[in-house]
Amino acid sequence: MHIPVADRPLSVRDLRAVRQRLVSMHAHLDEQMDRATTALDLLRTTADVADPEVQPPLMSALRLLDVAEREASDVIHALTRLADGRYGRCDVCGVQIPVEVLLDRPLARTCGR
Template sequence: MRHLSTTDRHTLHQQLEQLKRQVLEELRASAPSAYLVPAEGEHEVKSHADEAEAERAADVHMAEIEIAHTRLEEIERALARLADGRYGICEDCGAEIPRTRLFAQPTAIRCTACQAAAEARHRH
């Protein structure tokens, strides 16, 4: 974390906190809509197409909630790394993650080279 100034760390902390607030707001906003999905046997499905569309919409909603929870976990882990001095260090190779990458992707856990290698492994 030596490559980050005190101002950088403060700015990144603020950026992470803002991202956290945004994700929490997304989760709060999505919670009431969970009650809009009718319980089994309570809905008035007109056709199989309507039922399929209602199921698809519920699946999409649940996927969005899972993505938001994952983002929140990534933000929380980044804040923890920032607090304990591990922030900005690649988890794979131990090199410093470039400052520009951290400002573009404050939850980054890998340097660009290691991230590209990780993505290549997932594609194969």
């Protein structure tokens, strides 16, 4: 009997691969947040943050920190769903998200239908 890809549950190997990818993503995001925080601290201690010339690097560091924090939150949420067995199901309709989608985009929360 052939099980359609969209209905195939995640195997132990798939779950391990997704978890590894999520952990790697989280480590990368931690590094981004550290770099942005270091840049912000440096700007705060060495420059007048009200200076118009300081604004572009300041805003860039703030944007990087904001994006990294949001993505890190998404990664933690995915790892939590993975740990409690809810990972891989569409948040909208409840069907299994195709394994290939999850392996490619481990933060996917919907099936796209």
